[in-house]
Amino acid sequence: MIHHRSLNEIVIFYTPIRYASLFFVVGISADDNELITLEIIHRYVEVLDRYFGNVCELDLIFNFQKAYFILDELIIAGEMQESSKKSILRVVSAQDQLEDNEITEKGWPENNRIGLRG
């Protein structure tokens, strides 16, 4: 749902879809387009889904920093930055690549990809 704050009212926009155990609250201004904002949420979920593989609450909890990084690729200053899934994922995986390279270079403790899925 979207909480739509104009001067003294909160409008709730409904989304008929439930995103597993995830809930999203978005604050927008009185004159933003509400429906397209719902779709920003949907796109975020889709990207998370693609990245984590069927995303759930635990993915976001154990990888909260990643959730922020992905959000940064989607939204800046409250505006949609990129709507192409491919573009977003390309940038995110480039970041991961960089990170992985640094780890193998220096031999930090083993790359710990534990499967903490609920």
Next chain:
Amino acid sequence: MSNNMRGLTMFIADIRNCRVRESEEKRINKEMANIRAKFKEGNLNGYQKKKYVCKLLYMYILGWDIDFGHMEAVNLISSNKYSEKQIGYLAVTLLMHENSDLTRLVVNSIRKDLDEYNEIYNCLALHAIANIGGREMAESLNGDVHRLLISPASKSFVKKKAALTLLRLYRKHPDVIPAVDWSERLIALLDEPDLGVVLCVTSLIMALAQDNLEAYLGCYAKVVERLSKIVVKKEYAADYVYYKVPIPWLQVKFLRLLQYYPPLDDTTIRHELHNVLQTIMQNSQDTPKNVQHNNAQNAVLFEAINLAIHLDTESSIVNQAAVLLGRFITSKETNVRYLGLETMAHLAACVDSLEPIKKHQDTILLSLRDKDISVRRRGLDLLFSMCDVSNAKVIVTELLRYLSIADYGLREEMVLKIAILTERFATEYQWYVDIILQLISTAGDHVGNEVWYRVVQIVTNNEELQEYASRTVLKHLRSPTCHENLVKIGGYILGEFGHLVANIPGGSPIEQFHAIYSKFGLCSTQTKAMLMTTFLKFVNLFPEIKGEIVSVFHNYRHVLDAELQQRSTEYLAISTMPNDDILQTVCEEMPPFPERESALLLRLQQQHAATEDKRTWHIGGKEANKEREAVRLQLSANRSNSTDSKSTPNNESSTDLLTLESLTIGASTVASQTNSAHIPAGTVTPGSEKWLGKLLYTSEGVLYEDNQINVGLKSEYHGHVGRLALYFNNKTNTNITSFTTVIEQVPHLSITTPQSAATTIAVQAQIQQLFHIECNKPFTTMPIVRISFISGSLHNVALRLPISLTKFMEPIELGGPEFFARWKQIGGSPREIQRIFQALVPIKLADVGTMLSGFRFGLLESVDPNPNNFVGSAVLHTKSAGMTGCLMRLEPNLDAQAYRLTVRSTNENVSEQICNLLEPRLANDVV
């Protein structure tokens, strides 16, 4: 996916295992102590710092206060490892707000990362600015961000972030961003091939353009063109199709941006836009099953309808939209019902005829009983907007009935709206009084003071109302439950007009007094004070009940409240004076109130003020939207003023000024051939008018030339219409990109571009731009074309176009007698203008003849006895002001090297303007 901090994962798992708050707190405190100790020890490597900062962040997002670790985060930012830097930046953006003292420490690191060759570092820095964005950052970094946005070397994903970062800085600190200076450069970015970049730049331009409509006018044509490419021509990358809708986010933004501008006159653009809107309407006839598809489609559709309403409420598209909206307000989906009602309210606020909306009145009334409060509110807004004399009774009655069960949060606004509608559309006094009193008694505490003040004003100013009002308030005062607001109105009205009902049964003075006095004890002090005054008025109106009233005053002389005590004492003194002179003077009937703006409307507007977006409409009828119109007029007035002021003085002096101007500017910036500065509206590039003069009497030639481009011109005119083509040649060795032309329209000329020009000029190549011109009435100012393009850096050129009044003249042949007959008929001043002036170049008669023909005079041989003199005639054609005959006589004096020019025409302004055009050319030009 990488998650490589085992310690962090363990910590998070620990916290999740805590069943109660106490154990979580214990675990958190233990970890904090541990991290604090590690940080104190120092000697941590990058990985450890990163891990501990991550743990702190996790605690922070769980809601625990974090009062240390900021320095470690700042250190991480300057790490040369990406993974550490990234966590450092995340920590800084989460832990710091815009006014933190610590932001000072990170500004330099951020600047360094902005300058970094590695784009991925640029991105981290941009995220930080966009997420923190305090004044200090805005001031010291906006230039760097802007550079990243416009640099041709920047990658698309950097440009996107840079554009939105600037948007954030502009929203927070608009004074830091030179919005006007950047306009051309930013508009040029709308040509970017990457739709993601266009999306971000559009968000930025939307904010800047709202505050600088004029400077960003150039985006209008570009936006229409891009929209048309996406919607009509279906040119887009497959990546950007979102559930069958091509990049809905961008479409929505484009459609909104166009609503900030008044509709343009350019018929080509209008036509293109019409096609876009028509296509969107057609694509939206079905309701897609897929939720995402449906949402995206409707998001675009509603924005398109709003734009269509903004452009022209009578258009066929708006008619189609009205039908669609009728369907939407009965939709099963709450979102769609909500938006349907909201958009219909927009329509109601703009259209001339409410009929298409009234068809749905019953549905709309039902929406007041919708299960969703937001839908109910929109229903209320719409009813308010669509109310007129014909349906006021139905709507107001329904609203009143709804008021008693309405949500508390809604009631005050409802009361205001009902009061306004009742006042605005009442056709019978009785109805007004009944409804308004019923409103006050139903709504009770939700009635603001404005409402009852207004009732008093209206009753006082309308004599016909007074008796009925007095009778009705008396009835209300007698009922056992009577709200204090009603007591106030009752007290006031009876005090003024009670005598009008003194003779009806139940209305005798003593009965009026008892009706009020029975409520007196329960009222607030303020109301009591008011009622005291009513009683004093009663003493004056009804001397027979003076005894009762005086005893009330007596009793209240000793109350604790100072106001009541004072009133009772003074009123007692006045009432018990030996004669009534003072009493009568004090209680004289109140004069009518001066007509003033309704306090109710003011109140309602205050409630709706303060939205940041410059909305194109407000809730309410057409009247309420006049303001919008005013702003629009102001905009166009500014435009024409600025152009007028430049060329109303005769052309000679204005060219002098311009040459002077170009000299001084040229001297200060010697290499100013690269015109990257913004050129204010109504002015032209200094020095560019040297080519203009000759083109006033020739139909083709060079209009402008500099190191980058050469502009050629060809034109032809027939009657009041003309065609003009500009040819732009790229003189450089690189492609010219983002090429844009915008015409600054002038009064009485309409100039349209049948086709937008290409936006790129290849090396040594040429592109063409065609203009259609129509002359509606005689005019003085010649239009300006503003050209901007990128060739290495941004260049702006503003050129005056040689579209002058004489271009619309057709030469005619007259015989001698005919000529003189007309010459006499027109007569002397003011329709004759004569100028005597010195020739600054040697007079050559043959050339003068050529020039005069070029000015489209038909030269008449052997009419003037002196063979050196020229006599010419022509007819000026205009579309709406018809034809004007123009006669001219030029007497060159070869000995004195001077001219006497006489022009007679049936319109004195035309004579004046022809002289203004001819004189400087004759004096200065060598043909």
